[in-house]
Amino acid sequence: MDAHHNTTEPIPAAEEIAEDGETALREDAYWHENLRLLSGLMAIWFAVSFGAGILFRDLLDQFMLGGYPLGFWFAQQGSIYVFIALIFYYAWRMKRIERKYDLDD
């Protein structure tokens, strides 16, 4: 697993990558958990920007958030706040998932 590739070879040498079945299984499980997390977060990413800010804007604009029509707020403010939250949540969850599979850096 040690991969300090101080070689002239741009591709990591094959023997440096884990080959044994147990590690491969762990990496596989880790990757699938990552993909599940990603699809959930990407769905939220889509919902707050393209959903609330564009597709369903007229519907949401019937509601007010202070002086903001809600759809307009999502398009010019809210989506950006949610984007930040998504990234930090992902960074935090991934760290936990990596530790669980003993693959963290």
Next chain:
Amino acid sequence: METQTLIYIFVGFSFAVYIGIAIWSRAGSTKEFYVAGGGVNPVVNGMATAADWMSAASFISMAGIIAFVGYDASVYLMGWTGGYVLLALLLAPYLRKFGQFTVPDFIGTRYYSKAARVVAVVCLIFISFTYIAGQMRGVGIVFSRFLDVDITTGVIIGMGIVFIYSVLGGMKGITYTQVAQFCVLIFAYMVPAFFLSFMITGNPIPQLGLGSTVNDGSGMYVLEKLNLVLLDLGFAEYTAGQKSMIDMFAITLALMVGTAGLPHVIVRFFTVPKASDARKSAGWALVFIALLYTTAPALAAFSRLNFIETVNEQSHSVAPDWFTNWERNDLIAFQDKNGDGKMQYRAGEAFAGKPEFTGEVGSEGERIIANPANGDSENEIYVDQDIIVLASPEIGNLPAWVIALVAAGGLAAALSTAAGLLLVISASVSHDLLKQTFRPDISEKGELRAARIAASLAIIVAGYLGIYPPGWVAQVVAFAFGLAAASLFPAIFMGIFSKRMNKEGAIAGMVSGLVFTFGYILYFKLINPAANGPDSWLLGISPEGIGVVGMALNFGIAIAVASVTAGPPLEVRKLVNSIRVPRGAGEAHVH
């Protein structure tokens, strides 16, 4: 002290800081030159990324665009921030784990092909040059408006400054100057916004002020009042959109994906120590970007409202100082169509094109304009959208040092982006074309020298494009995103998430995405601009949003070609396995 003197002091001092940092952080190796040694703290890198990312357009023009088109400008707000989610979730940590120096490095290695690397270099150079010409132009404009030197001299001074810290310091120098530049630009942006927000709503936080009531005793909300006032003058409502839903959708997506595919943004994540740091760093970058991006809509609405109230139906002789100041700078013009001496601000253009001043002064003190009046509109005011930010300190009655700060901030925004772009151009020449493709036997010292020469040449070309902007620069600069979305993003994404994608598929995808998107933009912007309208657009998508179709084409063709050609070799599949796992990121490779 006089405003002009203060501007010289602020700009001169900020330049001295940038040069001081460059000398302190001189790059001694290619690794320091390309990726700042790979040891940059994620928060620091986030700040540098924010400065790298926020260009002259974000700083000077964006609030103005929002102010004059309202809801439709949301495409820029969502598009230029949502891309960081894609970067943090889909690209940055894996590219950091891969641990090389450039974007073409990844594409060339992952697709085991020099041809793929060269195609990536072509995409990168094309995207970066269209972008950088706009930055140098921005430098020239700030110089000419605030420092009373002509655009050419301004561009040359800007070239000199960028030359010193990017050629000397490489990525290391750029990183730390960008941190300083971020501090300058965000402070310069926020101070007038706080004051304007307080002035109009009584709440100093612009993001809250925009959702509050106006301070005039009417009890109306800011947006409510703005809608009402605009309707009254024949404009569309501020919070209503004019663009079709499909075009809004396509442009937003093209900008998001394009942001994630821009090489000068991606390489910033090669500079942090670990893959997990790349995720965190993208989060911090977005925090710093959001400071400006959530303030811009507030600044926009306040300024528009203030503009209407202080200008409309006033006689020119009692116009506010900032109005006459910026009239002198050609950004505002008044054409008294009905001869009543009062300025009527209405929907529609006062006249076609930019104002041509005759040099005479009218009865109310206005500069006389030679342009024939547009008889279809009662509007008598010409206003350049850049005014919203440039004049914000004066509109808010702020002291002269705030004006000086905005000048320094505009320069910081343009210079930081220009430096980041120069670096990826020079690295792609010295590292990807020379070291990895045509001259593999070049020594480390030789490569570093080549990188510096390439950076110098790129500065000269960029400066030339800034001084003599060919018509196409202004036309295509906004389209760098579409090109990045259609070419680099799909190739990188599939390189990480698909083990089956091979070199034939990736090359075919990149080439078709790039050619299609470029061709579409070229056709509607240069060859047949008369046809540029929703009726002749493909699926109703404007050239700004067409990168989305290019991206879909790239994915489709790549997958189809890969399915009928041989899969990638075993080492490449192992490489994909290794970049998916954070452990063992170690340091960036030293060649």
